[in-house]
Amino acid sequence: MHLLEDSWIPARRRNGRRDWIAPTQLSDPGIVAFDADRADFNGALMQFAIGLLQTTAPIESRTDWKRFLTAPPDTQTLRDWFAPVAEAFELDGDGPRFMQDATLASEASAINPVSALLIESPGENALRNNSDHFVKRGRLDGICPGCAATALFTLQTNAPAGGVGYRTGLRGGGPLTTLLLHQSPASLWQDVWLNVTERPQHLERCGDANRNGVQFRFPWLTDVASLQPGGELAPAQVHPDHIFWATPRRIRLDFDNVAHGACDLCGSESDRLIRQFTAKNYGLNYKGAWDHPLSPYYEVKGEWLPLHPQPGGMGYRHWLAWVLGQADAKSKQRPARIVTHALEWRRRQLGGALRLWAFGYDMDNMKARCWYESSLPLYGLGECAGKEALKSVSATVETWLAGAQQAVFYLRSAVKAAWFGGDARGDFSAIDAEFWQRTETAFYTQLRQCIETVRQNESADPDMLESRQAWHHALRSAALDLFDTTFVGAGPIERQKPRRVAEAHRQLVNSLNGKKMREVLRLPAADKPAASRGKPATADV
Template sequence: MSLNLITDPWIPVLDRTGARRVIAPWQMADATLLRPDWPRPDLNIACLELLIGLVYLADPPADAEDWEDRQTPDPDRLRARLAPLAPAFNLLGEGPLFLQDLERLEGEANPPDMLFIDSAGANTARNNADLMVHRERYPALEAGLAAMALYAFQAHAPSGGAGNRTSMRGGGPLVTLVDPGQGLWPLIWANVPDGTPQAVACLPWMAPTRLSDKGAQVPPPQGATFGPEAFFGMPRRLRLIAAGDLVTGVVQKPWGTNYAGWMHPLSPHYRLKAGEEWLPVHPRAGRFGYRHWLGILAEAPDTALRERAACLRAYGGRVRDPGGATVLLAGWAMDNMKPRDFTLSVQPFVALPGEAAGMLAGLVEAAEQAALALRAALEPVLAGGEAREAQREAFYAETEPAFGAALAALRAGEAPAGVAARWLAELQRAALARFDALALPGLDRRETDTIRAIVEVRGFLAMAFRGYGKYGGTMFGKLQMPLPAKKKGRAA
């Protein structure tokens, strides 16, 4: 019998005792549950997105007041509201099938592991080029795992060759979710957008696929930046092939739906110029730190160009005190079609009053100027640009604890000017210490011209932290500090 993703239990979760259970979606409102428990972190993130999408589709809050009134989980209500969606959520069999073309697709089936972003595509496997991606790890998938992989693939679809569309957020988008830290249902409810319940007719697999072979694009609903299809998009044309209860293959055809102009509520966005189309933010390979906060965790000064995810902005207006809420960040860092790294990070939820919020942005931007000053000063010490860039990254990592302390001080209501002064001192300490550790050992064995250059740039670096020079002037401006008085020229 085909798995129905609304009525049947298929989602593995952990409860507060540490026990593993398998639930149907309506049971997400069980107050004893902690989180999904799939064998891969990208599936856990996609599962949270799916559950948020189901609630948004079936029983979203009407407004902030309704959201507050309904924070207490109500499994019976959720079960009743989800029930009408069941005919659209069969995974296998006849009729409309979850996230698959309405008509059966003919052609050669791919192995089911094509549904995982870090699996090798057909060309990669044929060319024996699957060094960083993998082939033939999943010759068959049980139905629940196949459903979750299918959802993750459609939601995060990367570039896939001619005609194979990316997701509406591009390949491997950055996902940011508010986590109040109280279990599964509070996390889901914290991120559900305001809206009105929708019928199954709004789901794209209930009708023939809107093909993009002739350049057709699908915009969001009129007057909105997104609709239910943000959670249930179909950029790829797929049909699952099954043998009994196992999915053994996937048939894919090109020219699925090409989404344009959507702003997904669970992802931050940016644009290069005011008035241009908003674009989804994608994670970079490596560590996520405070240098990346603006426009993702904290409001950026240039809100016309960088905007946090709608779920973060909405949560700030829904709760008076976020308490210990955090933000879960996740996503694949991609190099075109190739996955480089999966980012998974827990960061603080940032909620500060106006002056403190402005200073927080200033701290980040001042650190950027300090890091640039350090990188420039290291030119006579480290010839390679990559080596200097590595030191810049190390500078950010070294100052991370002090940034956390500065955030705590702003949260506690400390005067921003005092926080800025301590932050400047920390930036100066870290930059000069890093420069000295690299430049001073063996200095006496260097060429005379190199010694002179090193002494000179160290002086410029130190002066930057007194407000002089390009980097120093900008740094002081970001910290709202007065620039030093200009020295008067000598009289003739």
């Protein structure tokens, strides 16, 4: 099976029908999205397509890039682009195999069931200890070559820790990926192409462009030892293309012991169902300043590290850091390089309103706790005139998020006080999650207005007092309503302590209207109640 010539990629056509396509059909205007049966497969296929085009497309300028966005290349053009790298995309056969270690054919290595290619599958310890309670063993017996190729790429791209010598990917285990998509995509091609950079920018970013040998781009075309003679692999030792084709795991699919039947993942009939693979530890050991263009990074002691999904999911609280970057007292984060490049250099070339697709595994070492994905709208941010406009939006949103962080802290503290009357320990993440969800609509409503203001007039100041006051009202209303109707007021009355609840509620009201909250949102001080003078007036009887 050849991954550049055969039809193995599940895709959804405009009429809703699923089809299997070859990479040379990526520019078909009738295809709108990848359509795998697993969410992580769709994310991996998107990265496969981006990496393939970034590796082969001869785009030297923004003019070239814009031309192919509006007039996609035909099938023959794509075939010509892919031809020079064809040897790296054979999935089976006696020669080099896609993302597989050729030396395992002759070395003694462990035999694994094909289900072990899936990141959430229970490991050896879980099976030995009979602790596979939620993700059971034996779910898969055989998968078709297409699903095997996708599973292999997914594992190599997201590779979590897997025991002694079983390496993580160059972004660590379970990295966060953020991609640009059109808000209303015309085709899959347009979404993929948004995330491809002009060749000169790609080559100067991470790696040594003078290392043109195919083994420096596609590491499975040579053996591990020759590529990292010192036991570690740094960016300067390989070509920049390598960043899309990292292979930290030594794996070889078994095409000798196949079966006939329906694929346990996609349901397709195949006479070559793959049932097992061999694996060995001590694959490529990625060290150094790797800078993947599809991931946001955070700074620790002067070193930039890739972000990973965390418990609590994804939402508007991540919007600023993942779109424009954020630097505060606690952390400094920057967006994925492709996001920054698109917003700062392509601007009005992007072709309409955008959104950010964020996804990845929340990993606890070798355990997959959850798969997260979310779409964060960017509205017309890509059409803003320049960097100053982006700075205006960034400063405005930073104030809003600081206010939201303050409000959710007050709410959490008040709920804990009402429940326990003091400093209680435990997992109170449900309070935060409800607050962020409750205020999401208000945030995006104001964000859209903010971006529209700047898009129409770059010199306009979107950080108006009225918008900060409206946001303060939304935060205050959400916090009080959640306290009254969801967390405290909804509890059984016989289990409540009215005095404690009343004191917690009063403190919440005072905090939400207090000096600290107004300083964070840069609001004027609250009016003090007028002091009463003389005797109170008596009512008419």
